[in-house]
Each structure stands twice: as structure tokens, then as C-alpha cells.
Amino acid sequence: MDPAVFKPLHHANCRVMCSSCNLREICLPVGLTRLELEYIDRRLVTSRRKVPRGGYLYRAGDPFDSLFAVWTGFFKTCLSATDGREQVTGFQMGGELLGLDGIDTRRHAVDAVALEDSQVCVIRYEELEELTGEVGSLQQQLHRIMSREIVRGQNVMLLLGSMHAEERLAAFLLNLAHRLQARGFSATLVTLRMTREEIGSFLGLTVETVSRSFSKLQAQGLLFVSNRQIRITDPLGLRHLLDGVET
Amino acid sequence: MDPAVFKPLHHANCRVMCSSCNLREICLPVGLTRLELEYIDRRLVTSRRKVPRGGYLYRAGDPFDSLFAVWTGFFKTCLSATDGREQVTGFQMGGELLGLDGIDTRRHAVDAVALEDSQVCVIRYEELEELTGEVGSLQQQLHRIMSREIVRGQNVMLLLGSMHAEERLAAFLLNLAHRLQARGFSATLVTLRMTREEIGSFLGLTVETVSRSFSKLQAQGLLFVSNRQIRITDPLGLRHLLDGVET
DNA sequence: CGCGAACTTGAGGCGTGTCAACCCCTGTGG
DNA sequence: CCACAGGGGTTGACACGCCTCAAGTTCGCG
Numbered sequence: 156m157d158p159a160v161f162k163p164l165h166h167a168n169c170r171v172m173c174s175s176c177n178l179r180e181i182c183l184p185v186g187l188t189r190l191e192l193e194y195i196d197r198r199l200v201t202s203r204r205k206v207p208r209g210g211y212l213y214r215a216g217d218p219f220d221s222l223f224a225v226w227t228g229f230f231k232t233c234l235s236a237t238d239g240r241e242q243v244t245g246f247q248m249g250g251e252l253l254g255l256d257g258i259d260t261r262r263h264a265v266d267a268v269a270l271e272d273s274q275v276c277v278i279r280y281e282e283l284e285e286l287t288g289e290v291g292s293l294q295q296q297l298h299r300i301m302s303r304e305i306v307r308g309q310n311v312m313l314l315l316g317s318m319h320a321e322e323r324l325a326a327f328l329l330n331l332a333h334r335l336q337a338r339g340f341s342a343t344l345v346t347l348r349m350t351r352e353e354i355g356s357f358l359g360l361t362v363e364t365v366s367r368s369f370s371k372l373q374a375q376g377l378l379f380v381s382n383r384q385i386r387i388t389d390p391l392g393l394r395h396l397l398d399g400v401e402t
Numbered sequence: 403m404d405p406a407v408f409k410p411l412h413h414a415n416c417r418v419m420c421s422s423c424n425l426r427e428i429c430l431p432v433g434l435t436r437l438e439l440e441y442i443d444r445r446l447v448t449s450r451r452k453v454p455r456g457g458y459l460y461r462a463g464d465p466f467d468s469l470f471a472v473w474t475g476f477f478k479t480c481l482s483a484t485d486g487r488e489q490v491t492g493f494q495m496g497g498e499l500l501g502l503d504g505i506d507t508r509r510h511a512v513d514a515v516a517l518e519d520s521q522v523c524v525i526r527y528e529e530l531e532e533l534t535g536e537v538g539s540l541q542q543q544l545h546r547i548m549s550r551e552i553v554r555g556q557n558v559m560l561l562l563g564s565m566h567a568e569e570r571l572a573a574f575l576l577n578l579a580h581r582l583q584a585r586g587f588s589a590t591l592v593t594l595r596m597t598r599e600e601i602g603s604f605l606g607l608t609v610e611t612v613s614r615s616f617s618k619l620q621a622q623g624l625l626f627v628s629n630r631q632i633r634i635t636d637p638l639g640l641r642h643l644l645d646g647v648e649t
Numbered sequence: 650c651g652c653g654a655a656c657t658t659g660a661g662g663c664g665t666g667t668c669a670a671c672c673c674c675t676g677t678g679g
Numbered sequence: 680c681c682a683c684a685g686g687g688g689t690t691g692a693c694a695c696g697c698c699t700c701a702a703g704t705t706c707g708c709g
Contacts, residue, residue: 234560236647242560256556258549265556284542288535295531301548302505308555309503309512313481313489315562316606320697351656359563361698366657382656382706400483567665598688608666613689629674629688 171203171276172196181250181337182224183278183300187292195286195293200224200276212253212267212275219257221277225249228273229348232256232265233356243357245307246270246331246349249338252300270348315359318400323358324368325396328378332387343390347383418450418523419443428497428584429471430525430547434539442533442540447471447523459500459514459522466504468524472496475520476595479503479512480603490604492554493517493578493596496585499547517595562606565647570605571615572643575625579634590637594630 173184174192184192184199203226206212212223212230230247244265247253253275256264287294314323328345336342347354355365369380377393379386387393420431421439431439431446450473453459459470459477477494491512494500500522503511534541561570575592583589594601602612616627624640626633634640 232556234556236560236564237645238647240564240647242556242563244556244559255549256553259546259553264553284538284545288538288541291531291535294535294541297545298531298548299506301545301552302502304552305548305555306503306506306511308552308559309479309481309489309491311559312491312555312562313483315559316489316603317483317487350654356563362656363658363699364697367697370657398484400485400487597686609688610667610690611665614665617689 171200173199176226178224178226178250183252183296184293185296187290187296191290191292195290198282199286199293200278201282202277204275204277206230206269206273206275208269208271208273210269212269212273213257213263214266215263217257217263219254219261219263219280221279222252222254222283223267223275223277225251225253226274226276228275229270230267230273231270231349231353231357232267234265241356243349243353244311246357248334252304255301255304270353313400320358320360320364320368321371322396322400323360324354324365324372325377325393326400327354327358328385328387329390329393329397332390343387345385345387347385418447420446423473423523425471425473425497430499430543431540432543434537434543438537438539442537445529446533446540447525448529449524451522451524453477453516453520453522455516455518455520457516459516459520460504460510461513462510464504464510466501466508466510466527468526469499469501469530470514470522470524472498472500473521473523475522476517477514477520478517478596478600478604479514481512488603490596490600491558493604495581499551502548502551517600560647567605567607567611567615568618569643569647570607571601571612571619572624572640573647574601574605575632575634576637576640576644579637590634592632592634594632 173179173182174189174196176182179185179192184195187195204212204223206228213219215235225247227249230253231243232245232247232253233241233243235241247267253267254263258280283297287297314326318326331347332342332345335345349357351362351365354360355362358365360368369378369385372378372393373380375392377387377389377396379388420426420429421436421443423429426432426439431442434442451459451470453475460466462482472494474496477500478490479492479494479500480488480490482488494514500514501510505527530544534544561573565573578594579589579592582592596604598609598612601607602609605612607615616625616632619625619640620627622639624634624636624643626635
């Protein structure tokens with residue numbers, strides 16, 4: 156591709172730019188060159204959107220026209236059944252993409268709810284398709300992210316299909332800690348942004364079982380629970396619970 | 403895009419072509435124009451591969467370089483744990499894509515096993531990325547397929563996380579029947595290509611529970627089981643089992 | 650400071666796993 | 680043609696992990 160194409164666009168009031176975002180090494184534009192980054196600035200993300208705690212970013216059935224990259228805050232996605240049963244299908248933090256569920260049918264398949272006051276970068280999907288056709292590395296990144304989400308799904312299936320309560324909780328905590336670590340936070344001191352209810356829904360367990368499992372892990376000396384503050388005192392021991400399950 | 407670009411390539415010994423495949427309305431090239439189809443012929447799929455019953459199309463950890471479209475036969479994908487536990491994460495039939503799990507890390511994340519003698523179309527991934535950059539509708543289709551797979555994952559989470567054994571089996575059968583119907587087969591007479599063990603692994607149940615659930619559904623007059631032949635005698639009744647679960 | 654939501658813990662029941670026996674079907678070799 | 684072996688499937692008895700229901704405490708937010 157001709158580098159001349161990548162003439163950067165400079166504007167005085169250019170606030171929403173990937174090139175100056177501290178999440179650019181975690182988010183969609185990973186691996187783009189400086190030139191490519193400047194080319195997509197002002198085209199990939201044209202606006203940001205605030206979502207208050209408890210607010211919906213989108214609901215199942217809503218028309219789809221954009222993807223969203225979490226900039227600040229924390230989200231859950233869930234499938235709600237008509238009888239009130241609700242399955243949390245994932246938790247999303249800074250740099251992660253929301254909305255991929257809507258690409259197929261052009262309607263969102265799940266609800267996306269902010270667990271705390273949050274802000275997302277709005278990525279118009281039409282524009283994204285345009286850009287991925289022009290910038291190969293952006294296309295690659297999008298595909299990698301979607302592939303990663305597919306694999307994540309299969310791992311959750313393994314969790315739900317063949318792990319016991321304590322194993323599920325351990326796997327959940329380790330995954331959370333790992334993702335937080337990648338964002339520069341402590342891997343041992345985790346602040347949960349979701350309720351036990353939401354953890355239970357995600358893990359296919361009831362609130363009571365989640366609570367009891369926390370207590371049991373604490374009794375085993377693997378972690379220390381104080382409300383939503385979890386201190387993982389024995390990461391290896393926790394991981395050891397998953398020996399024979401992990402692939 | 404300039405239509406002149408789509409000069410069709412004609413070759414005497416051109417055997418593997420999407421444009422003349424009876425699955426083209428179900429498979430990756432859905433929605434492509436005649437011109438586009440002829441343009442991608444001989445570039446998208448360069449070869450086919452046979453996989454005998456029980457054979458691996460690929461294994462977790464194998465280097466990734468191609469996607470595969472099921473042409474004939476039937477596959478399962480599974481995540482195997484080190485202790486022998488195995489989670490079947492999906493079943494794939496004609497026109498469905500295998501290998502998307504490998505795009506992210508360039509290594510396959512699951513095993514893909516043929517449940518009967520099968521043939522797949524090999525889609526070199528490098529070539530596909532090239533083509534999706536050129537042909538917008540092909541890019542759109544690939545994205546839709548990946549999105550669909552993500553949503554499928556979330557629906558399996560709902561199944562595994564909050565449905566009872568009989569509900570899971572009912573959902574599984576209805577899904578299978580639906581996909582078979584889309585391929586011109588009967589929606590009421592289903593021949594299972596997988597063992598009870600594999601169904602159980604997929605549904606997060608033991609063989610015994612699967613067997614018992616079949617018996618119970620039969621006792622309720624919803625279907626008739628004869629080995630791997632399932633006759634769905636009351637599709638609405640079966641679907642009714644899922645009232646309040648379906649979204 | 651007070652109220653409701655969130656969380657923990659206990660007691661008991663139920664659905665599914667576990668273990669075992671048995672049948673059926675298929676393929677194989679005598 | 681039959682005997683046999685082995686994998687797949689069904690069914691029963693029992694066990695156990697998680698769910699349900701209930702009570703009580705703590706936390707968080709207005």
C-alpha cells in the first residue's frame with residue numbers, strides 16, 4: 156500500500172484520537188504503525204459516549220451500527236430469557252470491544268450494561284469496514300479480536316460444561332487478574348466490579364454457591380475476601396486447582 | 403469497485419469452484435454476485451482435503467494457516483483437558499467454517515474431528531485476507547460468519563449455564579433439525595452423527611443423563627428414538643419446553 | 650443515619666453424577 | 680453360519696454437589 160495515502164489529518168479540536176490513547180497497545184489498533192495510526196485517527200473513532208452505572212450501552216434487539224471500545228469503566232454482556240433468567244456472557248474492561256454480536260443480523264443479540272460509570276469510543280461499523288479494506292493491519296487486528304472472542308467462548312463452555320464450582324471461581328478470578336495485570340494493575344489485589352449474583356450468572360451458579368466457594372477458597376488459604384476486594388495470596392495454589400482442566 | 407476487475411478465470415481442469423458448488427448459498431460466499439463469485443473461484447479455494455471418520459482435520463496447538471469449509475460430512479470441535487476431560491464445543495455440517503479459532507494466535511485452539519468420512523475446502527488464510535480487502539461483500543460475509551459464531555457461543559453459555567438436562571437436549575435437537583432443514587433435509591427425521599457421549603460432552607451432561615433425557619422426551623410423546631434415528635413427532639411441544647428460556 | 654440491596658451461612662431437597670448390570674448392534678474370524 | 684468381542688446405549692440404585700429456602704448480618708448509598 157502506498158505510504159503517501161497515510162497523510163495524517165490534523166485538526167485543532169481533535170480530542171478523540173487513537174494515536175494518543177493510552178489503550179492503543181491493548182485496543183483495536185494494536186500493531187499499527189505510527190503512519191497508519193494517524194491515518195485512522197478521526198475516521199475510526201468519531202465520538203465517545205458516556206454510560207452511567209447500570210445504564211445500557213445497547214440492548215438485545217437494538218439495531219446495530221457501531222462497535223464500541225471500552226475506554227473507561229466496566230461492562231457486562233448478558234442474554235436475558237423471557238422468564239427473567241439471565242445469563243451473563245462476559246465482562247469487558249478497558250480496551251475490549253463490545254458489539255460484535257450485532258454484525259451478523261444487524262441487531263444486537265445481547266444486552267451490554269455498564270457496571271460503573273463508563274465511557275466508550277464509538278466505532279461506526281460502515282467506516283470500520285471501509286478502513287479495514289484500506290489498512291491491512293487493521294483488518295488483521297479485527298479478525299484476531301473476533302477469533303479471540305470465539306476462543307473465549309469455547310473456554311467458557313469448558314468451564315460451564317465440566318468444572319466444579321470452586322474450579323469455576325478460580326478460573327474466573329485468574330482470568331480477571333490476568334487481564335487487569337495486562338492493564339498495569341496488580342495481579343493479586345483484585346477489586347470486583349460485579350455482584351456475586353452476576354458472577355454466579357456468568358459461572359452458571361447461584362449466589363449462595365459463589366459465596367460459599369469464596370469462603371472455601373479463603374479457608375484453603377488461597378485468597379482473602381473482603382467484600383469486593385479479593386487478595387490472591389497463593390496464585391500458584393489457585394492455578395493448581397485447575398491442573399488437569401486447563402489445556 | 404471497478405467491475406472490470408472481476409474478469410473471470412476459466413481453466414479446463416477447474417474442479418474446485420465456489421461458483422458451481424451447491425453449498426454456495428449457505429457457505430462463505432453467500433451474497434456475492436455472479437461476477438464476484440467468478441473472480442474468487444480458483445483463488446479462495448485451491449484444494450480439497452479428505453478426512454476419514456475419526457480423523458483429525460487439525461489439533462489444538464497445530465500451526466494455523468487455513469480455514470476449512472465443510473463440503474461433505476460432519477465434524478466436531480473439542481477442547482481436551484490434560485486429565486482426559488473433553489468439552490465438545492460444536493458440531494459442524496456442510497457449508498460451515500472450521501478453523502476460526504486459529505486466527506488470533508496462529509495456532510489452533512481446539513481439535514477438529516470428522517464424525518464420518520468428510521471432505522473440506524481449504525481456504526488459505528493469507529489469500530482470504532487478500533481477497534476480503536478486494537471484495538467488500540466477501541469481507542462482510544466473513545465478518546458475519548465470525549459474529550454468528552460469537553453469538554452461537556453466547557447461546558451455548560445460556561444453555562450450559564441455566565438450562566436443565568431435558569431443556570438442553572431439546573435445544574440441541576431443535577438447533578440440529580433447523581440447520582438440517584436449511585440444507586434441504588427433513589426437520590423432523592434427524593439422524594445423529596455423534597454418540598451419546600459426544601452429545602453429553604457438548605451439553606455438559608453424562609451419557610446416562612443424555613440417555614435418560616431422550617427416554618423422558620419420548621415418554622412425553624415429543625419424539626421417537628431408535629438408536630441414532632430421532633423422529634421429532636411434536637416439534638411445537640419440544641419448542642414449548644424452551645418457553646421462558648429462549649430469548 | 651437509615652433503608653434496601655448485597656452478602657453470608659445453615660438446613661434440607663433435588664437433579665444429575667457415579668457405579669454397575671445388562672442389552673443391542675456390528676464387525677470379525679473360525 | 681455361528682461364536683465372540685467390543686463399543687454404544689439403556690436402566691436402576693445410590694451418592695453427592697449444588698440449588699432452594701430461610702434467617703441474619705453487613706455494606707453502600709441517598
